[in-house]
Amino acid sequence: xxxxxxxxxxxxxxxxGSPSLLEARLTGAVLRAEEAQRHLEERERDLQLTMxxxxxxxxxxxxxxxxxxxxxxxxxxxxxxxxAAEAQVAEMMRELATLRVQRPPGDQEEVTRLRSELLxxxxxxxxxxxxxxxxxxxxxxxxxxxxxxxxxxxxxxxYLAGSSSRWRNEExxxxx
Numbered sequence: 001x002x003x004x005x006x007x008x009x010x011x012x013x014x015x016x017g018s019p020s021l022l023e024a025r026l027t028g029a030v031l032r033a034e035e036a037q038r039h040l041e042e043r044e045r046d047l048q049l050t051m052x053x054x055x056x057x058x059x060x061x062x063x064x065x066x067x068x069x070x071x072x073x074x075x076x077x078x079x080x081x082x083x084a085a086e087a088q089v090a091e092m093m094r095e096l097a098t099l100r101v102q103r104p105p106g107d108q109e110e111v112t113r114l115r116s117e118l119l120x121x122x123x124x125x126x127x128x129x130x131x132x133x134x135x136x137x138x139x140x141x142x143x144x145x146x147x148x149x150x151x152x153x154x155x156x157x158x159y160l161a162g163s164s165s166r167w168r169n170e171e172x173x174x175x176x
Contacts, residue, residue, distance in 0.1 A: 071135065074135070075132060075135040075136065078128055078131050078132045078135065079132050081128055082125060082128035082129050082131075082132055085121060085124050085125040085128055086125050088121055089118065089121045089122055089125055092114065092117065092118045092121060093118065095114065096111070096114050096115065096118060099111060099114065
């Protein structure tokens with residue numbers, strides 16, 4: 001009740017006061033309202049920019065997650081290829097041992113060829129294992145690094161496929 005009476009007294013004083021005083025107070029109130037409006041508009045722009053930045057960060061996070069998944073897949077493929085190369089080396093070593101026992105000593109050319117191919121396969125297996133190890137250690141991924149891994153994986157796969165088919169063809173020729 002006291003607030004109501006105080007407000008009525010102030011209103012009565014304003015009415016009795018000069019119009020210029022009332023206008024000055026009204027102008028002050030309008031200026032404060034305009035300033036508050038500008039402040040709100042600035043805050044709204046700031047919030048909009050912050051929201052856009054947050055969306056960009058989410059997109060970047062999603063892209064990094066995709067790159068990480070791709071890198072994990074590439075690493076897994078390289079591990080599989082490395083194991084296949086190791087198995088192929090083991091098979092070639094068994095074949096070499098068999099040839100040493102079965103072949104006459106004069107057939108050194110075939111043994112030499114198989115040794116050089118075995119050495120190439122061992123080198124390939126070590127290279128693949130090193131690539132897998134390097135990928136396992138690395139945490140930061142870049143597009144360039146991912147494309148190099150893909151290129152390396154593709155060339156290794158082509159080499160293995162060519163080497164394997166060449167080996168089969170030569171094996172068939174020996175059996176004939």
